[in-house]
Amino acid sequence: MMAPEFFYAAIIVMIGAFLALLRVFFGPSVPDRVVGVDTLNTLIVAGMVLLGAAYDRTIYIDIAIVYALLSYVGTLAIAKYLQGGLE
């Protein structure tokens, strides 16, 4: 491990991701769960960039780029479905 401070920062970011996951599980309504999933995606991208610096591998950061774009598409699809129909 090249830089341990990035590893500890990624662990604390993942604690925040766990709190967002609790909102996904216990959310009273459907948009609450969608907000939890959106927060979870942003925190996972941040943690993946930090882990790429911690383990000194650039491929983790490339995966973070693809994950950010795909989670955006998923969020838009769920929002379009919520507001009444896909047609």
Place this chain on the structure above:
Amino acid sequence: MSAVTYVIYAFLAINITFNLLGSFSLHRFPDVYTRLHGATKCTTFGTIFAVLAVVVHAAYQLHLTGDPKYLQMALHSLVALIALLLTNPTGAHAIAKAAHLSGYKPVKAVIDAYEDKLRGGAE
């Protein structure tokens, strides 16, 4: 411990603070819109500083060793930051509009301007 290390520690501290604030705001706010407000703003700001810390680290390692993989690491982190900055507010807007259109009203709201606009009259 050089000055660059302290800059990286400061950026990581801002990142941790704002990401945890965004996660806690999901549990402290009453309805969908305030939760979306707190979570989206705080996590976007925290992630900006996470990527800035990685960029400073990679630029310092590039200065020390001259290995071109650190230049690649900095540039790809910036691309990830740009993707996140473009997509995050758009997704939040889509969620808020879909939640309002599917019938979840704001709790304790006195004025709902979007509802007035949907009914077609400004009175």
